[in-house]
Amino acid sequence: MADLAIVNGKLAPTAPNADPEAGTLLINGGRIEAVLPPEEYVAADQIFDAEGLLVLPGAIDIHFHCRAPSFPERGDFGSESKAAAAGGVTTIFEMPISKPCASTTEVWLARRDLAASHAHVNIGLYGAPGRLDRKEIEGMAAAGAIAFKLFTTEAVKGREDEFTGLSVTNIDEIYQALELVRDTGLRCAFHAEDQRLIDMFTARARGLEGPDHFRHLRSRPSVVETTAAAQLIAVAETIDTPIHLPHVSSKSTVDVIRHAKARGAKISAETCPHYLHFTEDILEKIGPYGKINPPIRHEEDREALWEAVREGVIDVIATDHAPFTPAEKEAAWGDILSAPPGHPGVEQLVPLMMDEALSGRLDLFHVVELISTRPAELFGLYPNKGVLRAGADADLTIYDPQSRKIINRQDGFSRGADCNRLYDGMEIQGEVAATIVGGKTVYHGGEIKGSPGDGAIVQPCN
Structure with a gap:
């Protein structure tokens, strides 16, 4: 007898422009044992009736900042993985920023063990290779790092220990770091x-002169991003190693990526919901709460990003979830350049993207690709994740497409939920009904159902 059967739901489409089809998922030992026609009788210890609901491969947010064990007032692996579960996200990739930075195997392993004991969803951990130490890089890779991450900017003043081995601004050192990462x-x-x-x-x-909120974008115009991206692509092509460009925010960077992909460069690209839904004008209302690096830009950039998503130039939508406290943000009113950069977002990823699918602006198959299948493929988790088929992990996002919901930041599970000023008040179609991780229901009916440690530490399987 199976552990769980999900019946009466509509399963994610398996081809572009196809409709969801009725089906049953049989789950055993944390994996999908079978995908069955809806009329076939099943026996299971538990039955989840998904009548009227969509059953999707679990969303994977590949760009996440928890920072644990540092700054618990902003969030920790427990609070922020609860937020992921509430948002229908079954796997998060945590960046290496912490105190100290996860740029050594010892620190990386300590973070892994901490995450494993607190996680409500699966967690992959990036390592930072900027020490240029082959032993440490190979050690983190062997221990199960999901990937590596570097900043081409300097460490924030006063936060140097959080960025040791992560911030590398000299192109010769970036070249050496990529050579070392290539070998992993x-x-x-x-x-x-x-x-x-x-x-x-x-x-x-x-x-x-003029409004303070304009200063952030003026301090980081698109040339800042595009110049760095073009240089990184050139280095990666020379070394012949794949790189990923997160949080792409500008039309000019999209153009560079489009041309690079056309000539076969091994690059993947990601953007975030805040770049797709807003322009810098929103900062007039929310001020330092909307400060994010790179900045939210102009309408032509927003339109170019949507076009890149539709074309497939953008591979992944991720959140860059980065909670702070309201006190930290409030202190920067009138001096936005001093505000800490970041905004919570993991609870909005699935609802915002499903709103695009349900409105007909994006194909549902493509939405699943953007937030589940492509992340799994790019980071070596496919076919264990990112797909509904026999043998895959039973990580599932179950979505109610019928309801309409107004986002209220006070309802958030993230410890930084009160800083969610971008999405607060937005009306969207549908809501997350349940989140299942490894065959266990961790969120259902607006409540966390799981326990710390329900999530697993994930590492590339291929």
Whole structure:
């Protein structure tokens, strides 16, 4: 007898422009044992009646900042993985920023053990290769790092220990780091912004007249991102190793990526819901709460990003979930350049993308690709994750497409939920009905049902 059967639901489409089809999932030992026609009788210890609901492969958020064990007032692996579960996200990839930075095998292993004991969903952990120490890089890879991450910007003043081995601004050191990462077979992600240009434009922005909220974008115009991205692509092509460009925010960077992909460059690209849904004008209302690096930009950038998503130039939608406390954000009113950069978002990823599918603006099959299948493929988790088929992990997002919901930041599970000023008040179609991780229901009916440790530490399987 199976552990769980999910019956009466509509399963995610298996081809572009196809409709969801009725079916039954039989789950045993944390995996999908069979995908059955709806009329076939099943016996299971538990039956989940998904009448009227969509059953999707679990969402994978590949860009996540918890920072644990540092800054527990902002969030920890427990609170932020609860937020992921409530948002229908079954796997998160945690960045290496912490105190100290996860740039050694020892620190990486300590974070892994901490995450494993607190996680309500699966967690993959990035390592930072910027020490240029082959032993440490190979050690993190062997221990199960999901990938590596580097910033091409300097560490934030006063936070140097959080970025040791993560911030590498010299192109010769970036080249060496990529050579070392190439030998592990893993992908390296880059926060791509040019530090010298940031310094120049920030100095200019401080002297500008006009509303304070405009200064953030003026300090980081699109050339800051595009110059860094083009340089990284050139290095990666020379070394012949894959790289990932997170949080792409500008039309000019999209153009660079499009041309690079056309000539066969081994690059993947990601953008975030905040770049797709807003322009810099939102900062007039929410001020420092909307400060994110790279910045939210102009309408032409927003439109170019949507076009890149539709074309497949953008591979993944992820959140760059980065909670802070309201006190930290509030202190920067009138001086947005001093505000900490980041915004919570993991609870909104699935609802926002499903809203696009249910409205007909994006094909549901493509939405599943963007938030589940492609992340799994790019980071070596496919076919264990990102697909509904026999043998895959039973990580599932069950979505109610019928209801309409207004996002209320006070309902959030993230410890930084009160900083959710971007999405607060947005009306969307549908809501997450349940989240299942490894065959166990961890969220259902608006409540966390699981326990700390229900999530597993994930590592590339191929």
